[in-house]
Amino acid sequence: MTYDPKLPADQGLIDALHVTGPSGEHADKLMLFGQFVGSWDIEWSGIGLDGEPARAKGELHFGWVLGGRAVQDTWIMPGRHEPVASTLRAFHGTTVRFYDPDLGAWRSTWIEPVNARVRRFIGRPVDGDIILLSDEEDPWLRWRFTDITRSSARWLGETSYDNGATWVFDEEMILTRRSR
Known part of the structure; x- marks a missing residue:
């Protein structure tokens, strides 16, 4: 069977995946990322593919998934209605995050098919911030x-080439919640 874009989308996956709120015994812990549920505009800045400073606009969407036991997000850069600059490393990926009570922290997996990247992170609240380490x-x-x-x-991305002894700034995203 081949895909026919003229056929209506099957809502089965959406209905099974998305839920309206947190669930289970760790519902309070889920609010660390649950506080972001909704849609956001992104102002991205970093270094472009040409090595020069670059800026772009994107979008971010957070929602409850997997029976309310996890939070999933989708990051789109540039946004679906924004021009694509040839010097920007575009990305369109998703993260699934859930609280692991045995670890006392969040497990988070970033999947990004555009640049063929998958990274696992452990996330924790630290002094009012949220830090995710891969x-x-x-x-x-x-x-x-x-x-x-x-x-x-504000979201900051940093890289370490010496096992965390020093960190290099890569990119920053200023997130602004869209009004409902």
Whole structure:
């Protein structure tokens, strides 16, 4: 059977995957990332493929999944209605995050088919921020949510080539919640 884009989309996956809120005995812990549920605009800045500073606009969507036991997000850069700059390393990926009570932290997996990347992170709250660390392969990655409010946040991406002794800034995203 081949895919026919003229046929209506099957809602089965969406109905089975998405739910309206947290569930289970760790519902309170789920709010670390549950606070982001909704849609956001992104102002991205970093270094372009040409080595020069670059800026772009994107979009971010968070939602409850897997029976309310996890939070999933989708990051789209540039946004679906934005021009694609030839100097920007575009990405369109998703993260599934869930609280692991045995670890006392969040397990988080980033999947990005555009650049063929998959990375696993462990996330924890630290002094009002959220820090996610991927140290299973080189280089190490550290992603941080900072300056978190109900309507905005700052996301920082950093890389370490010496097992976390020093960190190099890669990119920043200013997140602004879309009004409902």
